[in-house]
Amino acid sequence: MKYFSEKIFFNQNIYFENLHENILIDVKNKIKQEFEEMDYQIKSSKERENAGWIIKDYRKRTIKTIYGNVNFIRTRYRNKWTKEVKTLVDQHIPIEKYQRMIPHLKIEILNRVGEGNRYRDIVDALRDSGISEQTISNTIKKFNISNETLNELESPKIDVIDKPFIYLETDDTFPNLIKNNKKTSFRIRLLVAHTGVVKGIHNRNFLQNKRIDYNFLQLGTTISTVQFSKEIKQLLHKWYENIENKQLILMGDAANWIPNLADELGAKYVLDKYHxxxxxxxxxxxxxxxxxxxxxxxxxxxxxxxxxxxxxxxxxxxxxxxxxxxxxxxxxxxxxxxxxxxxxxxxxxxxxxxxxxxxxxxxxSSHTEGQISSFIKSTLGYGKKIYSYKIFNNLLKIKKLKTNGYDFSELLEFDLETLQLKNISYNFQEIKEFTKFGNLSKDKKSALNLNGKWARKYQAGFKHNSK
Missing domain, CATH: 1.20.1440 (de novo design (two linked rop proteins))
Structure with a gap:
């Protein structure tokens, strides 16, 4: 009876905490084994030997994953022709040379930032990873997706063939930010497009097929209404399919430029009832x-x-x-x-x-003020803190991309391609011997510049441009 009573009252908290820790240890060991197996495959590869990569030494690497820090051993190589030193498995995984955070964790952080989560909430949600608020801030600060990349990776279009109207809501807000170590006033013009309101959970209204964009300018910079209308038309064709002959409804406050914008767009203007x-x-x-x-x-x-x-x-x-x-x-x-x-x-x-x-x-009903509040003011915060221009702009960009249906895995693909080799072997080019290289173009898979060095045959990763 005593044994039975003792067995009934066990500590569930300790049990599940220990179970969680054991699961994390098993997962991290599996990641370690996978990465070390990749390193072994490269080390055993004949293609690696033929490419001139000889073993130099072994180095320990620590990477930060969603499950915590993972330590593993990998092999460093030296190319006997180019004298270049590389850790080939880093390119195969891929992870950057001096970057501890793997892309998977970075994507998870960006997704949560895009959903409007606060730094503290993200730290709590990803507590196993061991990240801090400063880690999140650094990730946002380094986030840099060019407009050219965005144009190539278009978000999925929404078919609005069964929608009679497309609603546009726009307004300006004027935050103060730090730029060049000075407090500076900015003007943000927000544009929200949607096809109407639907009821969601808890009987709340949600904007259907919502897409969002903004102009971020220093205060005093004018925005041409004609140019802005052209940008809106381009965005609508980028976001939606079958928008021909759709009636545009422009909603906003009583600012003079909004009715003028409606004229340029051929839209019906509706004054925001809130104002x-x-x-x-x-x-x-x-x-x-x-x-x-x-x-x-x-x-x-x-x-x-x-x-x-x-x-x-x-x-x-x-x-x-x-x-x-x-x-x-x-x-x-x-x-x-x-x-x-x-x-x-x-x-x-x-x-x-x-x-x-x-x-x-x-x-x-116009939702402009609510969108300004949720997209910009909630990001800025309602306290006395003040953001730097770069971080705040990146925060808005991440939220915009998330709202517009972009996949951060695809957006970061360019960064991954610069690190990851499609296969272990280099793209060899037979190079004729010259007294010196005439004009060598650098292949994207190699970061080494050999201008002025002596040429040899079968130089890995270079193409000869001299005639």
């Missing part, structure tokens, strides 16, 4: 700190107009309720509010074009 209601709330605040104005009249005024904006049937209904409230303000001697309310009525009349479209079949 209209925000302008109204500025005149008739309904918060605890405005106790002297939280009267029944104020509440009725605010909610009547808001109801017409959100649930009304026409632009004229909004103007009519505004005229009635204006007369009530005069009758109740609210002269201090008359001028503000006049400016609101002028705001409504100025944006008649954008407000009239509230009641059309294509009307969809």
């Amino acid at each position: 209209l209601i925000k302008e109204l709330a500025r005149i008739f605040p309904n918060r605890a700190r405005y106790k002297n104005t939280r009267t029944i009249f104020y509440k009725n005024t605010f909610y009547k107009i808001r109801e017409k904006i959100i649930y009304g049937n026409s632009y004229e209904e909004i103007l009519n309720i505004c005229n009635d409230i204006f007369l009530n303000l005069e009758e109740n001697n609210w002269f201090n509010k008359l001028e503000d309310f006049k400016s609101f009525i002028s705001f409504v009349k100025r944006n008649k074009r954008g407000i009239q479209n509230y009641y059309k079949e294509f009307d969809s």
Whole structure:
């Protein structure tokens, strides 16, 4: 009975922690064996000997994986012709010469950054790897995908043949960042494209077929509306298929350039309801700190107009309720509010074009402010910290690529190709003997430059360009 009672109460936490540690040890040992087996295959290869690579010595290497640090022994070689020293297995795996983090872990970090995870969350999620917040920061700082690479590796296009409208939402925000050791103001123009709103988990709204882009400029730099419209058209053809004859719906605030952009695109312009209601709330605040104005009249005024904006049937209904409230303000001697309310009525009349479209079949609530908040401001953070321009731009680029359906494995393929040999043997070129090399072009599989050296036959990895 005593034995039975002792066996019942075992510590589950210790059991599962030990099990987890043992699994990690087994996985790391398997990785070590795989890499050392690759090294052995190269060492046993006749092609390696024929290429002139002779064993020089053995070196220990530590790499950082998603399962933790892995240590293994690999062989270094010296080429008896070029005198070049290489660790061939590093190119076969591939891993960079002085880089401890393998590409698989880098891709995992970039995917999580692209999903909007904070540094601390990524460290917790990948705790077995032993990375720190500084590791993540360094990975982001070194992330560099050229526009040429992005053009070659296009994201998968979305077929919108059954969608009648394509919605465009755009706005500017103005963050302060550090550039050249100075606090500098920037202008970021965000563009979000989607085909409408769908209900998701917990009855939340999600933008369907969303794609995103942005312009990142120093404050004071102008953005041509004509040029911006051309960029949008190019992006739409890059993101979507069968967009011919689709009606474009442009949503935004009351900035003058947005209706002009709608004209350039041939789009229907819809004023963001948030800005209209925000302008109204500025005149008739309904918060605890405005106790002297939280009267029944104020509440009725605010909610009547808001109801017409959100649930009304026409632009004229909004103007009519505004005229009635204006007369009530005069009758109740609210002269201090008359001028503000006049400016609101002028705001409504100025944006008649954008407000009239509230009641059309294509009307969809604008999500511009929410996208600005989730894509830019949440990345920037809401505290007093300030990012460097380079890191923040890379953060936005990573989030944009993730949203637009890019695969980071493909984006990093260029980096991998520069490290990984398709096979162990070099691409040999028979080179005639010259007193000196005339003009040798460097093969991408070799980092050695032999200009001015004496030539020999069968130099590995070089092509002769002299005539």
